[in-house]
Amino acid sequence: MNGIFVTGTDTGVGKTIISCGLAAVFKEKKMDTGVFKPFLSGISRYDPESDTYLMKQMSQTPLSIEDITPFEFKEPLAPYVAGKLEGKEVRIEEVLCHCERISKRHEYFIVEGAGGISVPLAESLLVSDLIKALQMPILIVARPDLGTINHTFLTVQYATSIGLKIAGIVINGMSDRLDLAVETNPRIIEELCGVPIVGITPKLEELTKESVQKMVSDNLDITLLMDQWGVGK
């Protein structure tokens, strides 16, 4: 599967929003792109507000909801923890087999993890283990405000230490309120991490298909991202 794995410095940083925006931008560029959100917790994959549903909608993939998200869990917890509560345990072989099956349906894939890069998906299976098994470069989505230097640096250091390729960092959700940390963070993060910031996105007032697509198209360096991903035209 020729994919890019969208991870983040935490849960709730904007992985889905960035994934959705990228899917829509790639579609507009006539790139045959599918989406894959293997693990979903805390919401039904059929819920119109779910990551799965939003990614399907924005990518316009013919993949089914079940193709996109094969493993869903009730409680809004790390998938491993939520799974234990409902006696469900996923093996990496199941994920890879599913991946193999859907990979023939599109040339490219945008894959979203669950929470941050070291979230447990199953017994002795972290998000990072799945990324390694999928052999995909990662795009790290980070918050803009105070505290994000540490979170981003830790994520980059850990990813690098286990041999993952980092395509870039997106700093997502900049508010227009003047804030010294928000202003100085991008440069120091790029300097400290040695990883390109491929985009800095604003905090949108209104979230629509169009506004999310435009936000990603206007604020991410798609050419740089594709080069870093290794699919540069």
Ligand SMILES: Nc1ncnc2c1ncn2[C@@H]1O[C@H](COP(=O)(O)OP(=O)(O)OP(=O)(O)O)[C@@H](O)[C@H]1O
């Ligand atoms: N740039 C943005 N402007 C406005 N709202 C945003 C932006 N990015 C994310 N959000 C909102 O912030 C919340 C978290 O975003 P999102 O669901 O993409 O995070 P996530 O990293 O995918 O979370 P999870 O770990 O649960 O999958 C959502 O309500 C989303 O609509």
Ligand SMILES: C[C@H](N)[C@H](N)CCCCCC(=O)O
């Ligand atoms: C429920 C949430 N929306 C995500 N799907 C899962 C986030 C797990 C985070 C675990 C942790 O880092 O403490």
Ligand SMILES: [Mg+2]
């Ligand atoms: Mg998400």
